[in-house]
Amino acid sequence: MTTLTEIGNTPVDFAVLRSMFPSHKSVNNKISELEKSGVLIRLKKGMYVVSPKESGKLLSLELIANHLYGPSYVSMESALRYFGLIPERVYANLSMTVKHSREFNNQLGRFIYTQCQKEYFPIGIRQEIHAETAFLIATPEKALCDLIIHTPNLNLRFKKEILTYLEEFLRFDMDAFYQMDYRIFEQCAEVGKKKVTFKKIVKILKP
Incomplete structure (x- = not known):
């Protein structure tokens, strides 16, 4: 399974993130949690990019x-x-x-x-x-x-x-x-x- 680190600095949509957390009852809550903790950066509704601190790759x-x-x-x-x-x-x-x-x-x-x-x-x-x-x-x-x-x-x-x-x-x-x-x-x-x-x-x- 792809991890957030492996995604790197490529923007991802909600569908990709949902596939990464199949065991979570509420993927929305998980994404909100990751966004609040600074792991994910929201680009627009339904699209995110992984923070450089998490991915180790500079954002482009x-x-x-x-x-x-x-x-x-x-x-x-x-x-x-x-x-x-x-x-x-x-x-x-x-x-x-x-x-x-x-x-x-x-x-x-x-x-x-x-x-x-x-x-x-x-x-x-x-x-x-x-x-x-x-x-x-x-x-x-x-x-x-x-x-x-x-x-x-x-x-x-x-x-x-x-x-x-x-x-x-x-x-x-x-x-x-x-x-x-x-x-x-x-x-x-x-x-x-x-x-x-x-x-x-x-x-x-x-x-």
């Missing part, structure tokens, strides 16, 4: 974000910060999803999900492995596309506007920007919004 907010509401992938400022491309700390864990936009708040933080088109969703996603934990995250290119699309009233039509936005507003790592894969911006321009901006970025990056 990116993995939790994937499980909390899906299909989804970590993106926008959260991904850009993860890759070290922007200096500012991010106030929430930001993800993209094909479902309706949602927000969850728990003791680990704020998790925000923004809806995007189904055709646009799979472009530029990769599986990242960090500290033996695998999760889905946008490539830097896709994270930047997501941020540009979903920033209200952001209309970048000229090269100077784009570079000013990156350098002064985002304080973006410009050396990394000029090394980006222009093909992902091309794909986003085909099916996403703000096509003019992405086509201009392609012109800046394309050899």
Whole structure:
């Protein structure tokens, strides 16, 4: 039988926990007891993660974000910060999803999900492995596309506007920007919004 330690830092739902305590008359009471004692951390109704003190594994907010509401992938400022491309700390864990936009708040933080088109969703996603934990995250290119699309009233039509936005507003790592894969911006321009901006970025990056 799987133990809480073996679950590690992967979020689990009520059904998994119930199967671990077949002899208990009230699994709800057992889970509440484990939550009060700090063994389990409640992520949302019916979903928990084992405390690092119990599992011996550090929590991954990116993995939790994937499980909390899906299909989804970590993106926008959260991904850009993860890759070290922007200096500012991010106030929430930001993800993209094909479902309706949602927000969850728990003791680990704020998790925000923004809806995007189904055709646009799979472009530029990769599986990242960090500290033996695998999760889905946008490539830097896709994270930047997501941020540009979903920033209200952001209309970048000229090269100077784009570079000013990156350098002064985002304080973006410009050396990394000029090394980006222009093909992902091309794909986003085909099916996403703000096509003019992405086509201009392609012109800046394309050899």
